[in-house]
Amino acid sequence: MAVEQYRQYIQHILAERQKRAAMQQKLNSEEYEVQTIFDEKQDHYQLLYVGWRGNRRDFGCILHLDIKDGKIWIQHDGTEEGIANRLVDMGVPKQDIILAFHEPYIRQFTEFGTN
Amino acid sequence: MAVEQYRQYIQHILAERQKRAAMQQKLNSEEYEVQTIFDEKQDHYQLLYVGWRGNRRDFGCILHLDIKDGKIWIQHDGTEEGIANRLVDMGVPKQDIILAFHEPYIRQFTEFGTN
Numbered sequence: 001m002a003v004e005q006y007r008q009y010i011q012h013i014l015a016e017r018q019k020r021a022a023m024q025q026k027l028n029s030e031e032y033e034v035q036t037i038f039d040e041k042q043d044h045y046q047l048l049y050v051g052w053r054g055n056r057r058d059f060g061c062i063l064h065l066d067i068k069d070g071k072i073w074i075q076h077d078g079t080e081e082g083i084a085n086r087l088v089d090m091g092v093p094k095q096d097i098i099l100a101f102h103e104p105y106i107r108q109f110t111e112f113g114t115n
Numbered sequence: 116m117a118v119e120q121y122r123q124y125i126q127h128i129l130a131e132r133q134k135r136a137a138m139q140q141k142l143n144s145e146e147y148e149v150q151t152i153f154d155e156k157q158d159h160y161q162l163l164y165v166g167w168r169g170n171r172r173d174f175g176c177i178l179h180l181d182i183k184d185g186k187i188w189i190q191h192d193g194t195e196e197g198i199a200n201r202l203v204d205m206g207v208p209k210q211d212i213i214l215a216f217h218e219p220y221i222r223q224f225t226e227f228g229t230n
Contacts, residue, residue: 031219035181037152037159044152046161050179050190055218059191061176064165066150075165076174103170104146 003043003070009090010065010072011038013083014047021049021062032058043067066100071113073100084112118158118185124205125180125187126153128198129162136164136177147173158182181215186228188215199227 014036022034032051039045047063063083064076072092077083084097098113107114129151137149147166154160162178178198179191187207192198199212213228222229 031215035159036157037154037161038157039152039154042151042153044150046152048176048179050215052219057216057218059176059179059216061163061174064163064174100146100165101172101174103172104167 003067006067006070006072006092006096007040007043009087009092010045010067011036013086013090014038014045014063014065017047017063017079021047034062068098071096071098071115073098075100077101118182121182121185121187121207121211122155122158124202124207125160125182126151128201128205129153129160129178129180132162132178132194136162149177183213186211186213186230188213190215192216 018034018036032049032053034047034049037046037048043066045065046061048061050059052058060078061076062078065083066073066075072087074084074097084099087097088094094111095113098115099107099110102110133149133151147164147168149162149164152161152163158181160180161176163176165174167173175193176191177193180198181188181190187202189199189212199214202212203209209226210228213230214222214225217225
């Protein structure tokens with residue numbers, strides 16, 4: 001499947017989750033944001049939260065994906081649903097999805113890609 | 116100062132630190148990367164590390180900056196030198212730099228911007 005298609009899928013999913021996370025987490029803090037960062041040139045995509053809740057700083061990555069050599073690398077997935085399954089539902093072959101948060105030697109025992 | 120100038124400054128500094136961090140941290144792991152993510156449309160900029168050292172997963176943000184309403188927000192700074200000082204050295208007025216990792220009410224007691 002074309003890399004351009006993967007770029008659109010990833011950005012679609014991250015924007016969708018951004019909306020959902022923003023609704024759940026915004027509460028009443030002015031500085032609280034859920035951001036997407038889309039770098040199409042380098043093919044890095046991230047969803048993160050940043051802000052203050054009273055005097056507590058919140059900052060962290062929710063999702064980080066890369067496209068490398070035509071495959072989607074899931075570097076970090078802090079969601080409950082698992083973005084890999086969502087990508088499969090959209091039609092991405094499992095071989096084109098690398099669960100990079102699993103140790104390299106473990107990946108051969110999953111149904112997903114190995115590199 | 117023009118926002119376009121700020122975009123260039125931020126990307127220059129992050130690329131510079133990417134090289135330095137990559138040299139220090141790469142060691143001998145094939146999957147280890149120091150990445151920059153540049154989203155000029157939304158003005159979010161991040162430097163992070165991702166990879167494996169043996170069976171240990173490394174994933175984390177080194178720097179995260181935004182441009183909002185013509186000002187540079189330092190959301191996260193995990194560097195020793197402090198990127199705020201580097202920006203000042205490049206000619207950015209302190210009022211245009213928000214130390215967002217400090218609580219909002221603390222910022223008035225710094226030499227930097229308050230919002």
